[in-house]
Every structure is written in structure tokens, then in C-alpha cells.
Amino acid sequence: MISAKDKALLQKYLPNDDVLVQCMHCGMCLAVCPTYELTKMERSSPRGRIKLIKSVAEGKLELSNLFADEMNFCLDCQACETACPAGVRYSKMVEGARVVIEQSSERSSIIKNTIKKFLLNSVVANHKRLKLFARLLYFYQNSFIRNLIRKIISILPHSKKNIEIESLTPKISKVFSSSVIEEKTLAADKPKYKIAFSTGCIMDVAFADINIDTIEVLKKHQCEIITPKQQVCCGSLHAHNGQIDKAKELAKINLDVFSEFEYDFLISNSAGCGAFMKEYDHLFIDDPKYAEKAKSFSMRVKDISEFLATIEPPSQLHPLDEKITYHDACHLCHSQKITAEPRKVLKQIPDIKLIELQESTWCCGSAGIYNVTRHDDAEKILERKMKNLEDTGADIVVTGNPGCIGQLKYGIEKHGLQMQVMHTVSLVKKSMESKK
Amino acid sequence: MQKSILDKIKKIAGGNNFFDSPEDRLSYSYDGVPMLQQLPEAVVFPQKSEQISELLQLANKEKFAVIPRGAGTGLSGGSIPTNNSIVLVMTKWNNLLEIDTANLTASVEPGLVTGVLQKEVEKLGLFYPPDPGSMNVCTIGGNVAENAGGLRGLKYGVTKNYVLGVEMILPSGEFIKIGGKNVKDVAGYNLKDIVVGSEGTLGIFTKILLKLIPYPSRSKTISVNFKKILNSGSSVADIISSRITPSMLEFLDNTTMNCVEDYTKIGLDRNSEAMLIIEVDGSGSSVDEDAELIMNILKKNDAQEIKISEKPAEALLLKAARRSAFSALARRKPTTILEDATVPRSELPVMIEKVREAAFTFNVAIGNFGHAGDGNLHPTCLTDERDSGEITRAHKAFDFIFNEAIKLGGTITGEHGTGLAKKDFLENTVGKEGIEFMKKIKMVVDPNNILNPGKILTIAPRCEGTLPKNREQIPEFHSHH
Numbered sequence: 041m042i043s044a045k046d047k048a049l050l051q052k053y054l055p056n057d058d059v060l061v062q063c064m065h066c067g068m069c070l071a072v073c074p075t076y077e078l079t080k081m082e083r084s085s086p087r088g089r090i091k092l093i094k095s096v097a098e099g100k101l102e103l104s105n106l107f108a109d110e111m112n113f114c115l116d117c118q119a120c121e122t123a124c125p126a127g128v129r130y131s132k133m134v135e136g137a138r139v140v141i142e143q144s145s146e147r148s149s150i151i152k153n154t155i156k157k158f159l160l161n162s163v164v165a166n167h168k169r170l171k172l173f174a175r176l177l178y179f180y181q182n183s184f185i186r187n188l189i190r191k192i193i194s195i196l197p198h199s200k201k202n203i204e205i206e207s208l209t210p211k212i213s214k215v216f217s218s219s220v221i222e223e224k225t226l227a228a229d230k231p232k233y234k235i236a237f238s239t240g241c242i243m244d245v246a247f248a249d250i251n252i253d254t255i256e257v258l259k260k261h262q263c264e265i266i267t268p269k270q271q272v273c274c275g276s277l278h279a280h281n282g283q284i285d286k287a288k289e290l291a292k293i294n295l296d297v298f299s300e301f302e303y304d305f306l307i308s309n310s311a312g313c314g315a316f317m318k319e320y321d322h323l324f325i326d327d328p329k330y331a332e333k334a335k336s337f338s339m340r341v342k343d344i345s346e347f348l349a350t351i352e353p354p355s356q357l358h359p360l361d362e363k364i365t366y367h368d369a370c371h372l373c374h375s376q377k378i379t380a381e382p383r384k385v386l387k388q389i390p391d392i393k394l395i396e397l398q399e400s401t402w403c404c405g406s407a408g409i410y411n412v413t414r415h416d417d418a419e420k421i422l423e424r425k426m427k428n429l430e431d432t433g434a435d436i437v438v439t440g441n442p443g444c445i446g447q448l449k450y451g452i453e454k455h456g457l458q459m460q461v462m463h464t465v466s467l468v469k470k471s472m473e474s475k476k
Numbered sequence: 477m478q479k480s481i482l483d484k485i486k487k488i489a490g491g492n493n494f495f496d497s498p499e500d501r502l503s504y505s506y507d508g509v510p511m512l513q514q515l516p517e518a519v520v521f522p523q524k525s526e527q528i529s530e531l532l533q534l535a536n537k538e539k540f541a542v543i544p545r546g547a548g549t550g551l552s553g554g555s556i557p558t559n560n561s562i563v564l565v566m567t568k569w570n571n572l573l574e575i576d577t578a579n580l581t582a583s584v585e586p587g588l589v590t591g592v593l594q595k596e597v598e599k600l601g602l603f604y605p606p607d608p609g610s611m612n613v614c615t616i617g618g619n620v621a622e623n624a625g626g627l628r629g630l631k632y633g634v635t636k637n638y639v640l641g642v643e644m645i646l647p648s649g650e651f652i653k654i655g656g657k658n659v660k661d662v663a664g665y666n667l668k669d670i671v672v673g674s675e676g677t678l679g680i681f682t683k684i685l686l687k688l689i690p691y692p693s694r695s696k697t698i699s700v701n702f703k704k705i706l707n708s709g710s711s712v713a714d715i716i717s718s719r720i721t722p723s724m725l726e727f728l729d730n731t732t733m734n735c736v737e738d739y740t741k742i743g744l745d746r747n748s749e750a751m752l753i754i755e756v757d758g759s760g761s762s763v764d765e766d767a768e769l770i771m772n773i774l775k776k777n778d779a780q781e782i783k784i785s786e787k788p789a790e791a792l793l794l795k796a797a798r799r800s801a802f803s804a805l806a807r808r809k810p811t812t813i814l815e816d817a818t819v820p821r822s823e824l825p826v827m828i829e830k831v832r833e834a835a836f837t838f839n840v841a842i843g844n845f846g847h848a849g850d851g852n853l854h855p856t857c858l859t860d861e862r863d864s865g866e867i868t869r870a871h872k873a874f875d876f877i878f879n880e881a882i883k884l885g886g887t888i889t890g891e892h893g894t895g896l897a898k899k900d901f902l903e904n905t906v907g908k909e910g911i912e913f914m915k916k917i918k919m920v921v922d923p924n925n926i927l928n929p930g931k932i933l934t935i936a937p938r939c940e941g942t943l944p945k946n947r948e949q950i951p952e953f954h955s956h957h
Contacts, residue, residue, distance in 0.1 A: 061810040061861070066508050066803045067549040071591070071612040080521075080567040080587075081500075082548065088503035095502050106499045125739045126806035 042099055046144050053139040053284065054097050055132050063090045063128045069120035074403050074421050075113050083110050086120035086130050093133050096140075108141045113417065115410055116280050117403035118374035131375075135279060142282030160278050160286070160409075170241055170273075177212045204415065204454075211446075217251035218244050218269070225255055225265040232262035233351075236303035236340075238317065240310040241273045242442045250442075253469040254309045254344055260472060261351055270297045276316030280408050291320050295333045306337070309344040309465055311441035312408065315375035317341045343372060345440055345464050349381035358474035359391035364467070365434035366394065367425070367448065368401040369441035382440060382464045389471040397437075398428045406447035422447060426455045436460045438467055477517040477560055481538045485518060485562060488530045493521040504563045507548040507555045508610070509897055510811045511861050514944035516543065516557035521568045525645060525682045528564065532680075533649040535562075535926040543928055544676040546587065546618030549610035551814055552895030554622060554675045556944055558930050564680065566617050572596055573683070579657050580688045581640060586617025586681045593686075603691040605632035608891075609799045617681050623673030625891030627795060630849035631723040631757075634891060636672045638687045644671065644679035647922035655685065670917065675893050676928040678921050695723065695757035696767045697791040701748035701780040705729060705832070708750035709825030711777040712848045715754075716821045718773060720766050724755035725849025726798050727828075731858075732845040735804040740797045748780060752848065753794050798845075802856060805843045809858035812843075813870055816898075817881040818890030821851040830880040831855045838873040840866065852890035878904070894932045896943060902932065 042050075054060070069086040070076050076085035083092060089110055095101035111134055118131050218239050235258055243251050258265050271294055275287030294317075298306065308314035321338040324330040366386065372378045379401070386394055405411055405421035425448070429437055437448055437459055448461045462470075486494040496518040505513045517540070522528050535542050541561035548555055557563055570587035575597060582597060582604065591612040594604050607626035608614055614624070620642065625634040641655025654667045671678055702708040708727055715725065728736065729750050737744040744751065752774075756766040767784060774782055785791065806812045819827045828844065831853065835842040846853035855877055857870040878888050878901050888894075888901045903911055915933055918925070925935050930943045 057862075058810075062806065064510055064803065064806045064810065064812055065506050066806075067547060067610060067613050068800075068803055070547060070549075071589070080570075081495075082503035082565075083499050085503075091503050091506065092499055101498055101502060104497075104499065106497055110499065125736075125800035125803035127739065 042096075042102060046103055046140065047099070049140045049143055050097055053143075054093065054136040055129070057097075059129060059132065060090070060094050060097060062126060063087065063130075064126055065091070066126075068125060069123050069130070072119040072123045072402075074115060074117065074119070074405075074424075075417070078417065078420055084113060086114075086124075089114060089137075090128070090130065090133060093137050096137070103141060103144050107137075111137045111141060113414065115370070115403050115405070115407040115421070117370040117407060119370065119401060119403065122374045122377075122401070135282070135284070138280075138282030139284045140282075160281060160283060166272075170245060171216060171218075204419070211449075212246055213248035215248055216245050217248035218267075220248070220252060221255055221267045223267055223269050225259055225267070227262050227264045228260045230262055231264040233264070233305065234303045235263045235265045236298055236301055236306040237265050237267045238271065238274065238306060238308045238310075238313060239267060240308065240313045240442065242446075243310050243313075247442050247445065247463070250309060250445075250463045250466055253463070253466045254307070257344075257348070257465050257469050257472065258307065260356060261348070266301045266303055268297050268301060272297075274313040274316050276312045277408050279316060287316075288323060291323060291334075292330060295320065295324075295330055295337055298337060299333055304340065305347060306341045307344050307347055308341060309440070309463060311343065311369040311371035311376065312443060314341055314343045315371040318376065343376060343378055343381075343440065345372075345382035345385050346376075346378050348465075348468065349384045357389050357468070357471045360389050360467070360471050360474055361391050362436055363393045363395060363432075363434045364436045364438055365397045365429065365432040366400060367397055367404065367429075367437055367439040367444060369439055369444045370401075370403050370407070372440050373401045382438070385464060385468060386438060389467065392471075395432045395434050397432055397434075399424070400428075402428075404444050404447045404451070406441075406443035408443060411443075411447055411450075418447075422451045423455075426451050426457065429459065430455075430457055434459065436462050436467070438462050438464050440464050477540060481534075481540065482518055484534055484538070485520065485531065488527055488534065489520045489522065490527075493523060493527075495519045504545070504548070504565065505557060507545070507550045507553060509551060509553045509556070509895075510813060511867075512553045512556050512896060512944050514557045514559070514561075516561050516563040518562045519565060520562055521565050523569070525643075525651060528645045528680050528682065529649040529651065531562075531564070532645060532647055532926065536648070536924050539924065539926070541926055541929050542680075544617075544621070544680050546615030546621075547589070547610070547613045549614045550618060550622060550893065550895065551816070552622070552675075552889065552893040552897045553944070554893055554895035554928070554931055555618075556896060558928075558943055566615060569682075570615070575600060575602070575688070576657070577602070580690075581657050582686045582688055584616050584684050584686065586615060586620075586684060588616050590614050590616055590619055597688055598691060601691050602688040604638065604686060604688055606635045606638060609802060611799075616684055616686070620672055620681060620684055621674065621676045622893045623891070625847065625850070625852070627724045627726060627798065627847065629847055629852070629891070630725055631721045632689075636669065639668060639672050639684065640687050641668065641685040642671060642681050643683040644681045646679045647924070647927040652679070657685065673893070675895060675931050677918060677931055677933075678927070680927070692723070692757040693759045694763045694786070695755055695788075695791065696763055696784060696786050697794060698752075698754040698756075698767065698770060698774075698782060698784045699794055700752050700754070700774050700782045701745045702750045702752075702778070703748060703780055704778065705749040705828060706825060707777045707779065708752055708848075709828045711752060711774055711779065712824050713822055714773045714777065715770055716849065718769060720756070720769055722754050722766070722770070722849060723757045724753065724795075725847070726753040727751075727844075727846055727848035727853070728753070728798065728801060729828075729844040731808070731841065731843035732801050732805060732856075735807050735843065736797050736801055738807055739800055739804045740793070742793050742797055744797070745781065753798055755791065801843075801845045802854065805856050805858055808843070809841065809860050811859045811861040811867075813857040813859060813874070814892075815855050815857075815874055815877060816852070816889040816892040817855065817877055817886060818850065818852040819881050819884045819886035821849070823884040823886070824848060824851050824853075826884060827851070827853060827881065827886070831877060834873040834876045834880075837876065838869045840869050840873050842873065847890070850890060851886070896931060899932060899934070
């Protein structure tokens with residue numbers, strides 16, 4: 041039986057009945073679901089999970105371990121939402137269910153959960169601490185201690201898996217982008233757009249160069265850029281992992297911080313962050329204090345590729361004689377429905393050869409911190425991506441999300457492919473600087 | 477079901493292929509039909525023919541029902557569990573065994589996804605035409621059991637036209653092989669045509685042999701809008717009577733077009749009363765000649781905006797849009813009751829009008845679309861299962877539509893099957909004698925009525941127990957059984 045506390049949680053965090061009944065269980069989502077593809081079992085499909093969530097909401101099913109496991113097995117890649125002709129908002133249901141699972145009295149927290157909570161609440165959510173943590177990680181990754189620890193891990197049980205997880209930790213940049221990028225960057229020439237830039241947290245510490253490339257590219261496209269020093273993590277990782285209250289807390293800080301500045305567009309180069317910031321308006325729709333602020337904020341959020349595709353093609357693009365392919369990050373293609381824009385931007389580079397990747401919109405297995413929390417499942421999903429990447433014969437795979445970049449780099453190394461991984465904006469920057 | 481029986485089932489299936497958690501039972505309690513659901517006692521994924529045979533023998537002994545299931549996208553309730561049943565899911569049994577390019581055949585396991593087979597044979601320049609709306613999800617086994625149709629039925633026929641043979645397990649547990657690679661084969665009764673479309677009531681397929689044809693070298697796609705819905709129907713009748721056979725001739729009314737446009741955003745005209753999507757294919761100049769003739773017919777019928785394209789990408793977009801129609805209609809209202817009335821093609825304009833009349837008379841929203849070239853319409857009632865008054869009106873509207881279809885010499889189902897959803901109307905279509913003949917076959921093949929009981933026919937009401945009824949709720953799980 042479901043306890044009164046759980047009932048209240050269900051009421052609070054699950055979407056209302058109108059959303060739940062919308063799925064007419066036609067099954068069109070099954071074909072695109074990476075987890076259904078792995079198990080061929082209905083409960084690992086969006087349609088099956090919706091049935092389970094509905095059953096829990098109706099009090100016909102307990103918040104069982106199997107239920108929790110299926111909810112967390114989902115990558116939240118949202119490919120099913122793209123495939124759903126009826127427009128069912130599956131992600132809202134599964135994310136709601138995760139909040140309930142997280143807060144329910146029934147769930148006992150195991151070590152993995154504790155680590156997850158520590159990372160999300162104490163590290164990612166606090167930018168100073170994230171930097172400190174990243175700084176330590178940087179020294180670790182560049183020291184003899186790493187080799188020592190890897191050796192120790194290798195003699196422990198599950199050694200292969202542990203080493204794999206260890207090598208998934210993002211390679212920390214020597215310098216963090218937030219330490220280099222000034223709060224205000226002037227346009228290289230005739231300012232036309234006022235841009236606010238969201239640095240992201242993983243992008244900042246692990247892919248600082250991509251952030252710096254973004255600023256460089258924007259600067260040369262008549263953009264004056266504000267990069268607020270006080271901005272914090274957007275909260276998407278928390279929201280996707282059942283910590284909606286923490287996500288809201290972070291979102292409020294960002295809403296306050298960014299409202300201090302005047303800007304036309306808020307640019308993000310991280311698909312996951314962009315997708316979530318575009319949803320701030322929904323997040324605060326019933327909040328009298330933040331509803332307006334969130335609405336004005338969300339409508340101005342744009343992915344970097346989305347922005348670059350709408351402005352005049354830059355004249356400073358020089359030829360790049362490269363064979364590239366493009367991997368659609370789930371949070372760009374499924375959450376933000378952005379697929380044509382990055383391809384348009386890439387094709388503007390003279391001489392570039394874009395080879396389409398089979399199943400380009402199929403998740404790579406990164407899915408936030410899924411590749412750490414559900415490593416074995418993520419590995420199987422990654423394998424499929426690697427096979428498709430290999431078939432392209434491209435020299436560079438381009439994508440638009442830090443999680444994907446890390447996961448693809450890891451996969452390419454593991455599977456022994458000869459391929460570089462680049463962010464869309466970095467390739468544009470490379471073309472602008474090419475002297476050929 | 478007694479635990480001892482479940483244990484026996486588990487022993488036959490093997491622990492890894494047997495599931496009876498509440499989560500698994502719930503997630504196999506439904507298929508693609510709204511408002512029909514019932515919990516199975518267990519779910520089994522068979523790995524080989526012997527297991528199926530043993531399970532069926534046990535079912536005869538212990539008197540439980542066995543419900544075969546593919547991907548669960550059926551639209552007549554054929555794979556919905558019945559009282560005291562186990563579900564046999566074939567989705568993991570999905571190998572493409574052989575493509576014989578010398579004889580143009582493919583041998584497949586029943587769980588193979590239709591779209592996957594199509595992609596594989598097309599790589600070799602071959603063609604497997606049946607393409608139900610759910611082709612990227614549904615399985616060949618399910619297609620054969622339901623004799624599934626699709627967009628290309630008009631020129632290329634339906635699943636039965638491509639089945640050369642099957643290997644199957646009879647309800648008794650006996651193994652039987654029907655047909656083979658021969659193009660001609662009249663040895664004995666034509667059993668193949670009895671088992672194709674038997675909806676899982678006569679046996680369980682374990683291997684299927686399919687006919688392939690060469691892939692057509694050229695095709696042209698025409699999309700066209702009509703200010704008046706009547707002109708779309710008469711265009712279809714004119715095209716058929718002028719002896720052109722397009723490979724596709726699809727119809728969408730305004731409601732459907734709007735829902736599809738909401739989903740696909742490919743620029744369908746939201747203001748037209750109807751549209752047709754037409755494809756002609758073949759080789760050489762015949763394609764151009766057919767397209768030309770069709771264009772002239774359309775113009776004569778006051779068509780508004782005729783677009784023609786030879787680009788495969790554009791054709792794919794239109795076809796994908798059309799395939800999304802049924803599900804896209806759920807954007808308007810959550811419960812979409814889809815029907816499958818089919819009439820002789822010359823009667824199509826009348827039938828389209830009758831559907832409009834039904835919507836008006838019974839005050840329900842109906843989106844209409846379908847395979848116009850086959851006379852096969854899918855009028856879909858847009859309702860909300862939480863509104864019982866509306867559901868009652870929807871059922872009345874469908875009674876009316878079915879009766880009108882039969883009056884026009886039509887049938888209650890063109891391609892979705894009878895299953896549970898259309899069982900009550902079967903007698904009106906096939907007659908008392910027809911039903912009796914079918915019952916006799918079923919009773920000889922499955923005397924204990926253990927295989928998918930209560931689907932198509934009611935053999936022995938008491939033994940079948942209660943069948944899932946519309947809007948019946950699944951009880952709460954109080955404890956693990």
C-alpha cells in the first residue's frame with residue numbers, strides 16, 4: 041500500500057491527470073527508445089513506464105524497487121517525445137516520478153546515491169566548491185597519484201568497470217573559462233547584438249577552451265557579451281535526477297543574477313543547460329514572484345548554433361578541408377528541436393565535407409551522469425554509437441553538449457577509433473582562424 | 477493462477493524468460509486499443525519452439541489461456557490478456573534468418589520488426605511492400621497473425637500476398653510446417669490462407685517465409701488539397717475507374733490534417749476540407765503517364781493545390797506524416813477510438829459523407845483518414861474516456877458507421893482484425909453460417925480453447941471467463957500473488 045506521505049508526494053510532483061491520460065499507448069515510441077532496444081521489454085519503454093507511473097498515481101502499484109529501477113534506467117533522452125505524434129510530455133512524467141522516488145520514505149540510500157547527492161548538491165551546485173573540486177581533480181589527473189590509484193583499482197573486484205568509470209571523469213582544463221572571460225567582452229567591430237553568456241559548470245572547468253572559443257566567435261559577430269560572475273549551475277542535472285527543489289533554488293539565483301543585465305539573447309553552448317533554461321518559465325509558472333522573470337528569461341535563451349544560424353553568414357570563414365560528421369545531442373534535437381541549425385552553420389564553412397551519421401539522434405549514453413550511475417547500460421548504448429561513427433569514416437565528430445563530448449572522446453579511445461571530437465562553435469572558430 | 481502452475485510455467489520457460497512482477501503484468505495488460513486492458517498472470521519470452529509446445533500442452537492440462545503477442549501495436553485488442561492467461565511475447569525472437577536472392581524470399585523469426593526487414597531487403601534492391609502505420613515497431617509475426625495492410629495495399633496487396641509459408645505450433649503443442657519456397661503449390665487445402673489473419677487463435681508462428689519483389693525503380697508523389705471534401709472522394713473513384721493503380725492513394729480530412737500538421741510542421745494546408753497523397757511507381761515512362769492522367773483527373777475534380785515531386789526525401793516526409801495520423805489525432809482529445817470500415821471503392825464518396833453524418837448526428841468529433849484507394853477508411857472518434865456520456869455517443873456513432881458500411885456492401889474491418897474490439901459486429905458482416913464455420917475450425921484445432929480465447933469468436937462463454945470490457949479498471953495489487 042502507498043503511504044500518506046507518498047500519496048502527497050505523488051500529488052505534488054507528478055503531472056496532473058490530463059497529462060497522464062494523454063498517452064494512447066499506440067507504441068510509436070518503442071522504435072526510438074534506447075532502453076527498450078536493449079531489453080525488448082515493455083516496462084523499459086516509454087509506453088510501459090507511463091503505464092507504471094499512471095498505476096502508481098492511481099494507487100494500483102507500489103513505489104517498488106523495480107519501479108524505481110525502471111525510472112532510473114531511462115536516459116531521459118526524450119527521443120520518444122520527438123517520435124510521439126500525440127505530443128505526450130513523457131519527460132515531465134519520468135522526472136516527476138524520480139522526485140517522488142528520491143523523496144519517498146521507502147527509498148533507502150545506498151552508497152551510489154550518496155555520492156550522487158554529494159556531487160550534485162555540494163559540488164556542482166556551488167561554483168566555488170566546483171572549482172576547488174575541479175582544481176584538485178586537475179592535480180590528480182596530472183599527477184603520479186592517478187597512476188598509483190589506477191593500479192590499486194585494477195587489483196580490486198570489478199576492476200575493469202572501475203577503471204572505465206574513473207576515465208569518464210571529465211578531463212579538467214588547466215585554466216577555468218570563468219577565470220579568463222571578463223564580465224564584459226566588447227565586440228570586435230560595430231556592436232549589433234547584446235549577448236549574455238551562460239558558462240555552464242562542466243563547460244567551465246572541463247571544456248574551458250570551448251567557452252573561450254564561443255566568446256571569440258561571438259565577439260567577431262558583432263556581439264557585446266556579458267558573462268555574469270555570479271551565475272550558478274542551471275540546475276538541469278538536479279532536475280533530471282529527482283532533485284527538483286535544489287534545481288529551483290539554483291534557477292532562482294540565475295534569474296536574479298541575469299535580470300541585473302540588459303541583453304537580447306542568452307547564449308548557451310551546452311545543450312543540456314540550454315534546454316533546461318528554456319524551461320524556467322514552466323518551472324515557475326505558478327510562482328507569483330518569479331513567473332514573469334522566468335518568462336522573459338526563457339524566451340531569450342538560444343543555443344549557440346541556433347544563434348549563429350540566424351545571423352548573417354560570417355565573412356571570415358576560411359576553407360577547412362575536413363571530413364566531419366554530426367552527432368545530435370539529445371537535449372538539442374529532442375528537447376530543443378534543433379537539428380537543421382548546427383548543420384547549416386557547419387555547411388557554411390568552405391570545403392568542409394559533412395557526412396551524415398546513421399542514427400545521429402540516438403543517445404550516446406552520456407545522459408548527464410548516467411554513464412557514471414548506470415555504467416554498464418551506458419556502455420552498451422555507446423557501442424552502437426561507435427559502430428555508426430566508424431561507418432562514417434569522418435575525421436572529426438561535431439556535437440553540441442559537454443556530456444556528449446566527454447562520452448564520445450571516451451568511446452573513441454576505448455574502441456580505438458581515429459577521430460577527433462569538437463564542439464560546433466570550436467570548428468567555426470577553427471575555420472575563422474584558418475590561414476589556408 | 478495457482479503458484480504450482482506458475483512454477484511449472486517458469487520451469488519450462490527458464491527463470492530469465494519468465495516474469496510475474498506487478499510491473500511486468502501491468503505493462504503487458506494493454507495493446508494499441510484504448511480502454512481495453514486485463515492483467516495476465518505471467519509474461520513469458522520463449523526462446524525455442526519446444527518451449528512453446530510444452531507451454532501449450534501444459535495450458536491444455538491446467539486450463540489456462542495463452543496470449544501470443546508481438547510489439548503490442550494491434551488495433552483490435554488481439555493481444556490483450558484474458559482471464560487466467562499468460563502472455564507469450566515474441567519480441568526477443570527476432571532474427572532475420574535468410575534472404576534468398578535466387579528465389580526472392582526472406583525467412584524470418586516472428587519477432588523481427590517489419591521496418592528492419594524492409595531496410596535489409598532494400599539494401600539488395602528488393603522490396604517487401606506491406607507497411608502498416610506502426611511498421612517501425614510492429615513485428616512480422618503480428619503482421620501475419622493480423623494480415624496487416626498498409627499504405628501500399630492498393631497496388632501491392634497486404635501481408636497475405638507475401639506469405640509463402642509458416643512454421644507454427646498448434647494449440648495441441650504439435651509442430652506444423654505450411655508452404656515453402658514454391659511459387660505454385662496446390663498440395664491439399666490452402667492452409668496458409670486460414671492461418672494468415674487467424675489473430676493468434678489457431679497457432680503460434682515460429683518461422684515465416686516471405687515473398688520479396690524487385691524494388692520499383694521510379695516513383696512520383698502527388699499531394700493535393702480540396703476545398704470540398706466531396707471532390708476528394710470523387711477523385712478517388714475516378715482514378716480507380718480510369719484503370720490506373722497508384723501504389724498509394726491516401727485520404728486525410730481537415731481535422732486529421734491539422735493534427736498531423738501540429739506534429740510534423742511540414743506545411744499542410746490547414747484550411748482545406750481534405751487532401752490526398754498519391755504515389756505512382758514503376759519503371760520508365762509509365763510513371764510519367766500515370767502521373768499525367770491523375771493530374772488531369774484531379775483538375776477536373778476541382779483540386780486546389782497540386783504538388784508533384786520525384787524526390788524520395790519529400791515522399792518520405794509525406795508518408796511519415798500520413799503514418800502519424802492516428803496518434804496525432806490524440807493531440808485533440810486523449811482517447812482516440814479508431815475504426816476500420818471498408819467499402820467497395822466506388823462507394824467511397826458516400827461513405828465519407830456517412831462518417832460526417834455520424835459525427836453530426838451523435839455530436840462527437842471524428843477525424844477521418846485512410847487508404848482511400850482501397851475504400852478503407854479509419855474514422856477516428858476523438859473522445860475522453862473520463863466522459864462516459866461522450867463514450868456512449870461515440871459507440872453509437874460507430875454502430876451507425878458500421879451499419880452504413882455493411883449496407884454499401886462493405887466490411888467492419890479492412891486491415892485491423894476483429895479481435896475483441898469488433899467481435900460484436902462480426903455476424904453482421906460474415907453471417908451466422910460464416911461464424912459457425914469459423915467456430916468449427918477453431919473447435920477442432922483448439923478443443924480446450926486455450927489459445928487466445930474470446931478473440932474473433934465466442935466459443936464457450938463460461939470457460940473463457942470474463943473478457944476485458946471497455947473501460948474496465950485493473951484492480952490494485954494488494955500483495956504478491
